Amino acid sequence: MDSIIVWLTENATVLGSLSAVVGLVLFVWAIIAKPFSRDKPTVLAPETIEQIKPNATKDGPSLTTAEFIRLRRELKGDLEEEFKAANAEGQARLRERIAELQSQIANPEPALAEAQKQISDLKDRLSRMGNEVGGERLNEAYDAFQRLDYSVADEIFAEVEERQRLEVEQASRAAFGRGEIAEAEVRWADAATHYARAARLADTLDTLYKAALFAKLAGDYKSSLRFAEDMVAKARAEDDRPNLSRALDRLATAYQETGQYEPSEALFREALQIEATDQGKTSRTYATYLNNLALVVKAQGRYVEAEGLYREALEITRATIGEGHPDYATRLNNLAGVVEAQGRFAEAEGLYREALEVTRATVGEKHPSYAIRLVNLGSLLGQTGRATEGREMLEQALGIFRATLPEDHPNIAATLGHIADLPDTP
Template structure:
C-alpha cells in the first residue's frame, strides 16, 4: 500500500458516512440490526449494511409506486368530473413518480387536452420509447397514435400522418380492421389528411371508420358522435353545408344522451355546428351557439386554452359578419394573446387567426396593416401546411384583395391566379372557394384600368 495513512483516513471517512446514513434510517432498521451493521463496518465488512440499504431502497420504491397510484387515482376522479386541468396535474405527477405505460399515456393525453402541447409531446415521446422496448405491438400502436396526435396539434402534419399510418399497419396485423381502436386511428388519420387539404381522401377514411363503429360500438356511443363530427368537418370543407349541418346535429343528439351538455366535447361540436350555420348566413343563430360553447369552455378547460382561443376567434368572425368591427377586433386580439402563450406564433392555427384579424382590420380601411398581417400568416403557412394547401390559397386570395384595394392591380391579379390554381388542383373547379376566387379575379380583370 503506497500511503497507508491516507487509505486509513478514507476508510474512516466512508465508515462514518455509512454510519450516518444508517442512523438516519434507524427507525426502519431496528436497534439490533443497526448495531450489528455498525460493528461489521468497523471491521471493514460492508455486507450487512448493503443488505439493509437494499431493503430500504425496495421499501421506498414501493412507497413511490403507492404515491403514483394515488396520484393516478386522483387523476381518474378529476377526469370523471371533467376537471381536466386537475386531471392533467395528477396524471403528470403519477408519470414523474412512476413512468410506466398507463401513467405516461394519461399524462400525454391530458396535457394535450389542456393545451400543454410541448409537454404532451415530451410525454408521448417517452411513451413511444417505452413501448418500443418493453410493450406489445398493440401498445406500440397506441403509443404511436398518441404521439401523432401531439405532433398534429403542433402543426407537424407530415410526421403525424406517418405515425398514424404506422399504427394502423400494426393494428392490421394484431387487432384487425374491424376493431373500434382501428376505427379511432382511421379517424385520426382522416383528420391530419384533411388538415393537409386532401378532402376526398379524408372523407373516405371517415366513412370507413363510421362503418366499423356501426358494427362494433353502435350508433349511440360518444365515439360514434365524434366520428360523425369529423365526417361533418370534411363534408363542410367541400362546401356541402346542409349535409354537414345534419351530421353535426346528429352528433349533438348522441352527445346529449351520453356525455351531456356540459362536456368540453359538446362545446367543440356546438362550435362546429355554429361554423356551418354561419356559412349559410344565419349569423345570429351561429353567434348564440358560439357563446354557448364558450360558456362550457369557461367551466371546463378554462380561458387560457387553445380551444377557447379558437372559439373566441370564431365568435369574432360572426360578430364581424354582422358589421360590429370594433367588437370583433377585440375578440381576435384576445384569441391571439392566448395563442401566443399556448400554441405559439409558428402554428397553422395562429396563421388562421392572423388572417382573420387582418380581415377586420381591412374592413376598417387599415389596408397597410392588414397586408402585413396576411404576409405574416402566409409565411407561417409556408413553413407548416405548405404552398399547395387550400388554406394557403385562401390567404393568397385575401392578400390579393387588400393589394387590389391599394390600387396595385397587376400584383393582385398574380396573387388571384396563384390562389385559383391551387384551389382548382386541391378542391376542383366547382368548389365554392374556387368559385369565389375565380369571381374575384374576373371582377378585377373587368374593372382593371387599361
C-alpha cells in the first residue's frame, strides 16, 4: 500500500490532468464516429457566436403565419400516415399530437409566438456551447430552426450530453477508487465520503451498495437508508435478482439500524428466499442473510429463534470458508451476544474470546471489527465482576475507534457509555 501512495503522490500532476485528456480523446472520437460528423469545427469565442447567423432573428424563426400553418399541416399529414400503421397504444399517443397540431393550425398566432420563444431559448443554450460545437454546426441548427426542424439541435445536445456523461462516469470511477483505498487503509469515514460521491455521480448498483455500506459503518444511518432504497429500486427496475437480494439485505439492515424491525425482517426474508431459490441454502451469501435476519429477530426479543438462525449461519460459514475468516468471527460474536442475552455468561465469554482471536489473526488489532469484539467482551467482563480487565479492553477499543472513525460515531459514544457503567476499581 505504501508503494501505491508513493506512486499517487509522484504522479499527482498526471492524474490531475487525466480527466481533461480523456475528455479530449472522447471528443475527437465523437467527431469521427458519429454518422452526422463534420470536419473539425472552427473554435469561436463566445462573444462571436451571435454573429454567426446575422439573418436569423434573435427571437426565433422569421416565419410568416402562412408558412407556420403550412409546416404544421405537413407534420400533421406525416403523423396521420404514421397513425395508419400504429398499434392501439401508438395510435392513442399520435391522436393527441394530431389534435394539438389541428389546434395550432386553427389558431396559429399563439402557437407561432410560443415556437419563437422556444427556439430563442434553444439558440441561447446552443450559443453557450459554441466553443465545443463550432460555427458550422450552429449555422446548420439555426437554418433548421427556420423550418421548425429541431433535429440538428437535438443531435448537438446529444453529442455534448454524451461527452459529459463519459466524463462524469470517469469521475465516479476515480471517486470509487479513492473509496477502495480508504477502505483498505481502514479510514471508514473517508471511504464513506468517496463512495457517496461515486454514487451521486453514477448511481450503479456497485456504487450504491458501497455508499450504503460505508455510510452505515461511518454512523450515517440516514444516508445509508437512502442509498439502500435507491439500490433496491434500481435492482427491481433492472430485474437483477442477485443484486436485488444484496440490495434487500442492505436495506433491511438500514431499517434494523433505525429501529424499523417489521419492514427489516420482511426484507431479510425476501432476500433469503431469492438466495435459496437461486443458489441454495448452503451458500456463503445465504449464511450472511441468515446472520442478518437473526440480528433483527434478536432485537425483537425472540432469543431462541435468533440463536437457531445464528447457529445455522455459523455452520454454513464453517463449511464454506472455514474458521480462519473474519466472517466466521462475526458469526461467533453474534452468537455470543444472543447467548449472553439469555444469561449463559460463561458460554458467551468463550464465544467472545474465540471471536476476538479469529479477528486478531485475520484483520489485526487496529481494525474497528477488533474493537467491536473488545467492547462486547469487556462489557461482559464488567457485568460479571471483572471490571479492571473489562475497563482495559474498553479503553483499548475506544482508542481504535477514535483512530478509525469520526468522533461523533455511535460506536464511540456507546463505548464511553460502557466505560461509565463499570464500577469504580481501586
